[in-house]
Amino acid sequence: MFEYAPAPESRSVVELDSSYGLFIDGAFEAAKDGATFKTVNPATEEVLAEVATAGPEDVDRAVAAARHAYGAWSALPGAERAKYLFRIARIIQERSRELAVLESLDNGKPIKESRDVDLPLVAAHFFYYAGWADKLPYAGFGPDPKPIGVAAQVIPWNFPLLMLAWKVAPALATGNTVVLKPAETTPLSALFFADVCRQAELPPGVVNIVTGAGDTGAYLVAHPDVDKVAFTGSTEVGREIARTVAGTGKRLTLELGGKAANIVFDDAPLDQAVEGIVNGIFFNQGHVCCAGSRLLVQENIAEELLASLKRRMDTLRVGDPLDKNTDIGAINSAAQLARITELSEIGAAEGAERWSPACQLPERGFWFAPTIFTGVTQAHRIAREEIFGPVLSVLTFRTPAEAVEKANNTPYGLSAGIWSEKGSRILAVADKLRAGVVWANTFNKFDPASPFGGYKESGYGREGGRHGLEAYLA
C-alpha cells in the first residue's frame, strides 16, 4: 500500500481567543460569578480556550433577553425573518472552512467530515428553514400557526454545530427566540455561531448561548419562563428532563440514544453493504445516536461479509483529525473513552470475539481503534446498550422475520438500515421496523427536508422537514 504524505488542513484559518464569555442579548459577557471551564482538543489534550460557566443568574438573564426579544421577533413578517436566516446560511458557507477546522479542533472529528458533511448540512438547514418562514400557514398546522415563545435548547457534543442548526433554524423560522446550551466538551462552534448572528445583524436576544455543564442545562430547562424545551443527548438525561418538565405545560421534544440494526440480507449489494456498515458505525467515531451499531447479517453470508468487512477496516486511517486523509478521528473526551473501553471489556468478558485492524494510535489524546465483536447474541450487553463509539456488534439471523424480531428487540428505535437488491423485501421489512428512520441500501444519510426522530426510548418529536416545524408552533 502506498503511504499518503501528511496532508494537514491549516489551523491558521481559526483565530481562537484565550477565553470566551456567554452570549446574552447580543453581547459576550463573563459569568456573574466569574466561573470558567476549559475546553480541550481531544486529539492532543491541549487546552483550546477557557469558557464561562453560566450560573443561575446568567441563565436568568439569557432567558429574560430571549423573552424581551420575543415580542418584536415573533411580530416580524415571515419573509423578514427569512432574510436573517438566509443571511446566516450564507455567512456559514462563507466561513465554512474556518468553522470546519474549529469543529475538528474542539470535537476531534476528521476534517473531511466536518468539511464535507457537518458544515454543508448546517448551511443547508438554515437555507431550508429560511424557506419555510413565510409559508407557515401552508405547512399543515392550521391557517395561522403561532410561535410558542422562548425555547430552551440543550445539544450534545457529537455534531456541535449541526445540532445547533437543527434546533435554532426551525425555532427562528417560526418566530421563537432561543437560549441554547452547547455541550461542555464542545462549546466553541456555538460561540462562533454567536458571532455569525452578530455579523448577520440578528436582533439582540433572539439567540442566546449559555455555556456550562449539566447544572447549567438542568437550570435552563427548569426555568419557569421557558415555553419549550428541546434536548438531544442521552436517554438517561432525557428521562430526567421529561420528569422536570412534566406538568409545567412546557412543550418538549427529545432526541435520545439508539442501538440501530443494520440488516444485511444475502441478496445485498455486498461491496456497497460493507461501505454502509463502515459508514454506519465508524462515521464520526461512532459518536452518532443513529449509528448502525448492531450489524444483523444473514447467517449464510456472514463469513464472507465479515472477511470483506475486516479487509475494508484494514484500510481505515485513524489519527490526526486535521489530516485530510483521516477517516477516524479522536474520541471526544476521556469520559467517553472510558465508557467505550469499559463496554468493550464487558463484551469480551461476555464471550464475544473482539477484532480490530492493526493501527497505531497517537500517544496523546483520546483514541480507540475501530472494533468489531462477532458471535454477539441478543443477551450480550454490547448488543443492548448504546456504546457511542467505534464498536460494532455483529449478530446473525436466518429469516426476514427473525431479522425484524431482533432489530426491534431493543428499548431504542431511532434508525435502521436494510441491505437488499430486492425492492419488495426492503419495503416489507421497513414497514415492520419500529425506527424513526429506515435507510435502504445506504446509511447515515441526512437531509434538512427529511424528518428525524425516534420511537420508544429514542425520544419523541421530529426534527427536520415540515414535521420539524410542529415542535415550534402552537
Next chain:
Amino acid sequence: MTVTAPIGLSDLRSFLHGLPGVDKVGVEARAAALGTRSVKAGSKAKAIDLAIRMVDLTTLEGADTPGKVRALCAKGRHPDPGDPSCPPVAAICVYPAMAGVAHAALAGSGVHLASVATAFPSGQAPLEVRLADTRAAVEAGADEIDMVISRGAFLAGDYTRVFEEIVAVKQACGSAHLKVILETGELATYDNVRRASWLAMLAGADFIKTSTGKVAVNATLPITLVMLEAVRDFRERHGRQIGVKPAGGIKNTKDAIKYLVLINETAGDDWLDPAWFRFGASSLLNDLLMQRTKLTTGHYSGPDYFTLD
C-alpha cells in the same frame, strides 16, 4: 459468491446472474469519497512516476502514419528527453497496421507493444476476420492484444458466444497478453460491468479494460472500482491475478492519482504495478510530465517545454 468449482459453459448464465448486485448510488459515493484523498509531496512524486510507467501511450486514428507512430514510440521511450530519471511508459498502443512500424521503433527499449485487434472498436466483423486481425498484429510484433467483446451478444444474453470468442482470441494471441475491452459505456449498468468482468476473466483474459475511447462514456472511477473489486475477488477464488486498464478520458495527473488511490484502497498494492494496471491514454502523459517537473523544480513550465507528438 460461493461457487468455487470451475464454471461449465451451461452454468455461465446462472453464475453471472448470481454475482452480488452493484448499488449505483453506493459505488459512485465510494468512488467520489476516495477521490477526495489528498496525495501530496513525496507520495505525489512516487504516484506520478508510477503513473508514467503505467501509461499505454495510444494513437488510434484513421490518420495514423508511420511517421506519427515512430514519433510516439520515441516519446514513449523517453517521455522527458531532458531528464534521464524520467521512466519510460508501459507500452505503445496502435492499430495492427502500424504494429510493424512500432515494433521496429521500440526494439530493445523494454516498452511493450500493444495492438488493438478484433475489428476494433466495434468488433462487428465475422469471428474469422477478427482472429486474422489478431494473428496479424502478433506476427507484426505486438506482445499485447487489446480485443473488444461483442457487446451486442452480451446485451442479447448470449454469454456463451462472448466467452467462446474470448477463448478463441486468446488462442490466436499465442504468448501475447490479452486485454479484453468490455466497452463499459455500452454495457450501461454496473451489474453488467461486473458480469462482463467475470465473464472475461473466466474466459482467460490477462487484463480487463474499460473502453475503446471511441464511445460517449469511457473510463470512470466507479466503473474502474467495480472492475478492481472483480479482479480482487477473482484472485481470491481462483488464485489468478488479472490486470485492469481504464482507458479514455483520463487527461490529467489529478485524475490519474485518483485511480491509484482506488487501487490502493480496493485491490491493494499488488496491483500498483505496470504489470497489473495500465492507463489507456494519450494526453495524460504530458500533464504527468508537467506535474513531475513542477515537483522537481518548484515551478510550472509552459506546455511548449513538453514534446507534442
